[in-house]
Amino acid sequence: MHPPAVGLYTCGPTVYNYLHVGNYRSYIFEDVLRRSLECLGYKVKHVMNITDVGHLTSDSDDGEDKLEVGAARTGKTAWEVAEFYTKAFIEDSQLLNFLAPHVLCKATDHVSEQIELVKRLEAKGFAYVIGDGVYCDTAKLPDYGKLMGPGYQEGLKAGARVEANFKKRNPNDFALWKFSPQGKKRQMEWDSPWGRGFPGWHIECSAMAMKYLGETFDIHCGGVDHIPIHHTNEIAQSEAATGKPFAKFWMHGEFLLMNNAKMAKSAGGFLTLSDLKEKGFDPLDYRYHCLTAHYRKQLDFSWESLESSKTARRRLREIAQGLKAQPAKPACAEHENAFRQALEDDLNLPGALAVVWDDLRSDLPAGSRAVMLKNAEKVLALGLFDEIESAISPDLQALIDQREQARRAKNFALADKLREELDAQGVLIKDTPQGVKWRKK
Secondary structure (H helix, E strand, O other): OOEEEEEOOOOOOOOOOOHHHHHHHHHHHHHHHHHHHHHHHOOOEEEEEEEEEOOEEOOOOOEEEEHHHHHHHHOOHHOOOHHHHHHHHHHHHOOOOOOOOEEEEHHHHHHHHHHHHHHHHHHOEEEEEEEEEEEOOOHHHOOOHHHOOOOOHHHHHHHHHHHOOOOOOOOOOEEEOOOOOOOOOOOOOOOOOOOEEEHHHHHHHHHHHHHHOOOEEEEEEEEEEHHHHHHHHHHHHHHHHHHHHHEEEEEEEEEEEEEOOOOHHHOOOOHHHHHHHOOOOOHHHHHHHHOOOOOOEEEEEHHHHHHHHHHHHHHHHHHHHHHHHOOOOOOOOHHHHHHHHHHHOOOOOOHHHHHHHHHHHHHOHHHHHHHHHHHHHHHOOOOOOOOOOOOOOOHHHHHHHHHHHHHOOOOOOHHHHHHHHHHHHHEEEEEOOOOOEEOOO
């Protein structure tokens, strides 16, 4: 809207549990989007929310608040649960090399803004009160559900068949403000003009996005599961309140599949970054894996495919370390343009990675390849030029020395035995014309 400025809003986590790697696939795509925009010369203002109240166990308006459920599960207060998992999310984000949002905003810090937005909707005739809360009247929005694309009315009918609250005027109406249950004290509740309670899940994103980016902004992101309910309802309430388009562009990341099924916490079993680390993978190996598929295509996860990504990233790091000290020379203009064009083509990261590999395999001067890789790394963020740990324990160094002595004495049986012992302790050996080289697994 106001080049070169870009307003970017990305739906953040509901902080009631650890995030699984499927969640992080969406955040990796969003981080690459921001990095790509900045690489292409835009000045991005990135806003991300933390949902620490109002997200019920159903993505519609059913069940208990996920934070209250998390509190019951852990024996902590809802506030402590939110703080703990927010911190865990930030730590994971750093492991994945995410750029920190310019604004990381919590729903509980913006309750007054959410109440004001509901009051605007009520004043315009879009809100009504029933026994359990204040709802948005979707029948007054002729294009409600438009984000789902052609045939969206059929999608709305399908969703309405599973709706249970018959007090609502229309099956697709959604909660703007929920009342605290009668006779039950919630850990997170506030006074409002309609009664004591808490905001609905959807209202927080509209209120905070408009506070920090304006009533209309450039790009709104999330996972594909946000399209039919959360983002559809954000658009409805925002555009009803302002009479303006909410976001100019909507970008959604597809699911990560494991055993042909969407990875989800509700399924009971899911993988966290800690699980990957316990298996010997760096979180950035997973970041590389996510870059091998377009963000709008489903991505299969398996330990074998992650191992391939680990190998590819390790090779890139080895090349980067070898190019580190090379005097800079102009990068190949053809490859630079191809990389840029891949980013501009709806974030075609598999194509961008292919350009990088082509450049590195070329006979271009080493300094030229180094500059290309450093520029690409600003978007890829794979830790390619980070210092590789070089220290090794005296015991392992002694085994390396013993093996080298055995090899020089042509005692190859002993040399092989020592190689196997080193391998078992996580050290890989390579014999070169310049002498023995080693690296940790």
